[in-house]
Amino acid sequence: xxxxxxxxxxxxxxxxxxxxxxxxxxxxxxxxxxxxxxxxxxxxxxxxxxxxxxxxxxxxxxxxxxxxxxxxxxxxxxxxxxxxxxxxxxxxxxxxxxxxxxxxxxxxxxx
Amino acid sequence: xxxxxxxxxxxxxxxxxxxxxxxxxxxxxxxxxxxxxxxxxxxxxxxxxxxxxxxxxxxxxxxxxxxxxxxxxxxxxxxxxxxxxxxxxxxxxxxxxxxxxxxxxxxxxxxxxxxxxxxxxxxxxxxxxxxxxxxxxxxxxxxxxxxxxxxxxxxxxxxxxxxxxxxxxxxxxxxxxxxxxxxxxxxxxxxxxxxxxxxxxxxxxxxxxxxxxxxxxxxxxxxxxxxxxxxxxxxxxxxxxxxxxxxxxxxxxxxxxxxxxxxxxxxxxxxxxxxxxxxxxxxxxxxxxxxxxxxxxxxxxxxxxxxxxxxxxxxxxxxxxxxxxxxxxxxxxxxxxxxxxxxxxxxxxxxxxxxxxxxxxxxxxxxxxxxxxxxxxxxxxxxxxxxxxxxxxxxxxxxxxxxxxxxxxxxxxxxxxxxxxxxxxxxxxxxxxxxxxxxxxxxxxxxxxxxxxxxxxxxxxxxxxxxxxxxxxxxxxxxxxxxxxxxxxxxxxxxxxxxxxxxxxxxxxxxxxxxxxxxxxxxxxxxxxxxxxxxxxxxxxxxxxxxxx
Numbered sequence: 001x002x003x004x005x006x007x008x009x010x011x012x013x014x015x016x017x018x019x020x021x022x023x024x025x026x027x028x029x030x031x032x033x034x035x036x037x038x039x040x041x042x043x044x045x046x047x048x049x050x051x052x053x054x055x056x057x058x059x060x061x062x063x064x065x066x067x068x069x070x071x072x073x074x075x076x077x078x079x080x081x082x083x084x085x086x087x088x089x090x091x092x093x094x095x096x097x098x099x100x101x102x103x104x105x106x107x108x109x110x111x
Numbered sequence: 112x113x114x115x116x117x118x119x120x121x122x123x124x125x126x127x128x129x130x131x132x133x134x135x136x137x138x139x140x141x142x143x144x145x146x147x148x149x150x151x152x153x154x155x156x157x158x159x160x161x162x163x164x165x166x167x168x169x170x171x172x173x174x175x176x177x178x179x180x181x182x183x184x185x186x187x188x189x190x191x192x193x194x195x196x197x198x199x200x201x202x203x204x205x206x207x208x209x210x211x212x213x214x215x216x217x218x219x220x221x222x223x224x225x226x227x228x229x230x231x232x233x234x235x236x237x238x239x240x241x242x243x244x245x246x247x248x249x250x251x252x253x254x255x256x257x258x259x260x261x262x263x264x265x266x267x268x269x270x271x272x273x274x275x276x277x278x279x280x281x282x283x284x285x286x287x288x289x290x291x292x293x294x295x296x297x298x299x300x301x302x303x304x305x306x307x308x309x310x311x312x313x314x315x316x317x318x319x320x321x322x323x324x325x326x327x328x329x330x331x332x333x334x335x336x337x338x339x340x341x342x343x344x345x346x347x348x349x350x351x352x353x354x355x356x357x358x359x360x361x362x363x364x365x366x367x368x369x370x371x372x373x374x375x376x377x378x379x380x381x382x383x384x385x386x387x388x389x390x391x392x393x394x395x396x397x398x399x400x401x402x403x404x405x406x407x408x409x410x411x412x413x414x415x416x417x418x419x420x421x422x423x424x425x426x427x428x429x430x431x432x433x434x435x436x437x438x439x440x441x442x443x444x445x446x447x448x449x450x451x452x453x454x455x456x457x458x459x460x461x462x463x464x465x466x467x468x469x470x471x472x473x474x475x476x477x478x479x480x481x482x483x484x485x486x487x488x489x490x491x492x493x494x495x496x497x498x499x500x501x502x503x504x505x506x507x508x509x510x511x512x513x514x515x516x517x518x519x520x521x522x523x524x525x526x527x528x529x530x531x532x533x534x535x536x537x538x539x540x541x542x543x544x545x546x547x548x549x550x551x552x553x554x555x556x557x558x559x560x561x562x563x564x565x566x567x568x569x570x571x572x573x574x575x576x577x578x579x580x581x582x583x584x585x586x587x588x589x590x591x592x593x594x595x596x597x598x599x600x601x602x603x604x605x606x607x608x609x610x611x612x613x614x615x616x617x618x619x620x621x622x623x624x625x626x627x628x629x630x631x632x633x634x635x636x637x638x639x640x641x642x643x644x645x646x647x648x649x650x651x652x653x654x655x656x657x658x659x660x
Contacts (some may be wrong), residue, residue: 030527050536057532058599063574064527076338090530092549093570095576 001025003053005030008108011043012036013079017050020058029058033065033076033084042074043111048078048106066098075099079107116168118161118197121146121206128299131167137161139199140173153201161191161209168211170197177201216286244402261408262293265375265401268321270297272347272397275377279307280371281314282405289373308348310377316339317374323394326348345477350375350398354406374403421449424458424486431489432457434496442468447537448628449476452636453653456601457521460651461488462597463496466505472539475503478655479532480550488528494518495530495572502660509534509546513572513580517548520573529573533565533595543585543593548572554617556624556657558590562617565593592624592631595658599650603639611642628658 001018014032019025027048036044040079046062048054077099081089089095101107116132130147140158147212151157155175157310162169168191181189187192191197197207262280270278279302280295294302312328318326326347328590352372375398400524441449451464461481468474471540481488502512512532512534520530535545547553549571566584570578587593596616603611619638624632632654639652 027529039541049602055602056480056529057527059571060482060529063529063571067354067574090568091566093568094549094574095568097570110630 001028003028005036008104011111012041013045013047013104013108015047015050019053020048020051020061021053021054021055022057026041026057026061029054030061030064037068037072037074042069042072044069044076045079045101045104045107045111046076048077048082051082051085053060057106059065059088059092059094063094063099075111077107077110079100079104112272115210116163116209119206121207122204123149127378132161132163133318134600135163137163138173140175144389147207149199149205150200151205151237154199158199159567165228169207174610179280186574197260198576203450253581261404263295265404265572266293266295267299269375269377269397269401269440271296273377274379274395274556275346275348276379277307278375278377279304279309280373280375282352283343283371289318292373296506307527309521310378311347313349314376317351318371321351321371323351323398327392340486340519346379348377348379348394350377350394350399350401352405354409355401358378362604365419372402372405412538427486427489428455428458431455431463431493431637434493435463436466441466442474444474445543446539447474448658449474449656450628450632450658451653451655452632453651454636455489455651456648457485459486459489460484460513461492462599462651463492463596463652464655465496465499467500467538469503471506474596476537476655476657477532477533477534478595478597478653479530480599480651480653481500481530482528484650490526491520491528491530494523495532496577498533503536508582509536509544510580510582513548514578516580517570517572517580520575524573529570529571536592541587541659543587544582545585546582548578549603551596551613554592554594554620555585555587556592556594556620558588558624560624562621587657588657590624590660591659592620592628594620594631594635595651595655595657596635597651599652600635600639600654602650603652604649605643611639614640628656631658632656 001016001020001024004015004017006013006015013057014029016029020029033044044065046065062076062078069076079101081100086095089098089100099110101110118130118132119127120130123125127643134146137147138157139146139149140156141149141151141154145157154177155173158175159173159179160171162171169188170179170181170186170191171184178185180186180198181191181195183196183198191209191211193209193211195209199205199207208524215626228473266278266280268277269511275297277294277296280290280292282292292303294304294307296302313324313326315607322348351365352375354370354372359441373550390480401446436451436452441451449466453460453462453464453467455462461483462479464475464476464478477499479492479499481492481495495516498516499512502515507515513532516530516532520528529549529551532548533545533550535543537543544568545565547566550567552566554562554567555646563585565583567583569580572578601611601613616635619635620631623634626634635654
């Protein structure tokens with residue numbers, strides 16, 4: 001999985017490309033978020049538009065990132081989850097925790 | 112007259128030795144403790160023995176598969192005469208001669224001297240090849256052969272071949288330096304490391320230049336060879352040992368890479384003798400075959416380590432299986448049937464279920480899925496299973512169990528792991544109270560044909576300390592089926608990357624709701640396995656089926 005970074009004002013957008021599943025992918029998302037938080041980038045928007053598959057470990061990396069950010073006074077929000085991702089977030093109760101957006105401008109403005 | 116007897120043994124490496132027959136019963140076999148240990152895969156562990164009774168030695172077959180022979184004749188128990196040739200079926204490469212009341216030392220030493228230099232070099236190569244081959248055979252048959260045993264074999268062979276007095280092997284460890292491994296003398300005794308004064312200068316030179324160094328010193332005229340001189344050594348041969356690895360390079364070609372493994376160091380105090388005259392071709396083959404033997408031993412050791420880990424996994428698996436309810440401990444009732452199964456995709460998994468009867472009435476049905484796979488998931492699963500059981504025995508409701516377990520996992524686990532759980536209690540009156548903590552919806556197939564999905568979109572366990580859970584009550588009626596499962600069922604994937612899916616599962620359960628719990632469970636399991644048809648199982652698969660009578 002590739003992660004590309006973009007900045008919109010004080011928001012860092014992480015464009016994910018590929019499956020967010022057990023192993024390297026979830027690991028790299030978690031690490032990347034930790035690096036960003038360490039460099040004082042605390043408003044993170046994870047773009048899931050190009051993530052066809054998420055498994056429970058992938059969800060785990062989102063949860064860990066969310067918790068890390070929260071503990072450091074930051075925020076992780078989600079952009080354009082696919083139908084499958086939305087379903088998974090819904091079943092696991094995480095839609096009630098993660099702020100989720102389908103429109104990037106709205107998402108950026110919400111921080 | 113008390114006779115003295117011995118065996119002249121020429122082993123599979125072509126190495127000849129004299130073994131005295133000192134015990135009344137002298138055992139021969141593949142077993143390491145045998146008085147004559149035969150290193151051959153086709154010899155029985157207890158192959159035969161030589162028994163001494165009133166001065167007469169008998170060769171006895173101990174029920175070996177391939178028999179014992181005297182001068183080519185198979186025997187069961189026959190008295191041995193001087194110079195009889197003993198053969199063991201399956202180990203023809205061993206030449207054993209029985210000698211009684213003679214001058215065996217003379218015989219063997221004249222024999223040894225008779226072989227000339229050329230001859231020695233030629234047979235030496237053969238012997239070394241045998242050594243490497245022996246380790247290969249052991250590897251093939253997965254016999255246990257400790258690396259140190261191989262080192263000893265290599266040093267002994269090298270001492271004999273080069274005609275050295277002593278030899279040792281040092282190998283590179285994890286760090287930079289060399290670690291002493293084994294030192295032997297030409298009588299096949301172990302030599303203490305401290306007794307083995309090494310010429311550090313020679314070792315340094317070998318390591319620096321990565322080539323064999325031969326040093327002949329004469330005390331009178333060589334001032335530069337101080338350390339060697341001080342050790343009063345006359346000849347030293349130090350050979351680098353290598354590990355050969357096929358290494359892929361850019362493109363398709365691969366290259367044989369040489370990595371320094373350690374050194375083989377031989378010395379002799381005699382000024383003349385085999386050692387100084389040993390030809391360079393012999394040393395080359397010595398270095399190569401010794402390296403190969405060590406490499407084979409290393410591979411064998413790795414293989415054994417792998418097998419040991421596999422045994423550990425198998426034990427872990429049986430522990431985890433034992434934690435699940437057995438058919439005997441599964442609650443029985445005239446009002447309902449239960450059936451359940453869990454198939455981990457590795458030895459152990461993060462899925463588990465529990466079925467238990469509560470003392471004050473009611474039956475617990477729980478299914479949990481720890482995120483991740485394998486051992487790490489299984490460890491957390493075990494903790495969770497313990498917490499759930501203890502909470503229920505303490506009288507907690509499914510919601511209380513979920514809240515407690517959530518807190519335990521939040522506090523005691525790294526934050527990217529979580530647990531999804533379907534946890535329920537079936538009352539004797541048919542009231543089914545359940546909590547779904549982030550788990551995929553369980554299927555309630557009503558007797559009427561309706562399907563209800565048991566989900567409240569509550570948070571997974573172990574992610575957030577603020578998560579709260581509440582119980583939902585559903586009344587179950589005769590003929591209703593509750594199908595609880597992990598996502599390994601619906602996400603089971605076939606060769607065309609299609610998933611088994613929720614719809615297929617719901618249809619299957621609805622169509623078969625009139626069958627027994629056991630039949631429904633078996634049917635779903637076999638449908639899922641048929642669907643994936645041989646594709647590797649990607650996730651743990653677990654189902655619990657409740658059928659109301």
